[in-house]
Amino acid sequence: xxxxxxxxxxxxxxxxxxxxxxxxxxxxxxxxxxxxxxxxxxxxxxxxxxxxxxxxxxxxxxxxxxxxxxxxxxxxxxxxxxxxxxxxxxxxxxxxxxxxxxxxxxxxxxxxxxxxxxxxxxxxxxxxx
Numbered sequence: 001x002x003x004x005x006x007x008x009x010x011x012x013x014x015x016x017x018x019x020x021x022x023x024x025x026x027x028x029x030x031x032x033x034x035x036x037x038x039x040x041x042x043x044x045x046x047x048x049x050x051x052x053x054x055x056x057x058x059x060x061x062x063x064x065x066x067x068x069x070x071x072x073x074x075x076x077x078x079x080x081x082x083x084x085x086x087x088x089x090x091x092x093x094x095x096x097x098x099x100x101x102x103x104x105x106x107x108x109x110x111x112x113x114x115x116x117x118x119x120x121x122x123x124x125x126x127x128x129x
C-alpha cells in the first residue's frame with residue numbers, strides 16, 4: 001500500500017444514507033485487512049467496520065451493526081462503507097486503514113487503531129437531526 005484516499009463524505013439529515021470510498025494505490029491490496037474508523041471532536045478514534053480482503057470476512061461495532069456495510073472491490077482496489085439510517089451520533093471524520101493481514105488475530109484486533117500501518121487523510125460526515 002502506498003496511498004489511500006477517502007471520498008464520499010458530506011452533510012446529511014438523520015435517516016439518510018451515504019457511501020464512503022477509499023481508493024488504494026500500491027501493491028498488496030489483496031493481502032490486506034482493512035477497516036473504517038471514525039473520530040468525533042473530543043473523542044477517541046473508534047473502529048466501526050473491518051474486512052479481510054481476500055475472503056470478505058467482515059466485522060462491525062455494535063453501534064453500526066445492521067446499518068453500515070463494509071465491502072471491497074479487488075479489481076478496483078477500493079474499499080467502501082455503505083451507511084444507512086444515519087444518526088447524529090455518526091458524525092465525525094471517517095478514515096480508512098489497512099494492514100498486512102493476520103487472519104488468525106484480525107477478529108480480535110480490527111477495531112484497534114494501532115493494528116494498522118496505513119491511513120487515509122479522512123472524509124467528514126455530518127448528520128443533523
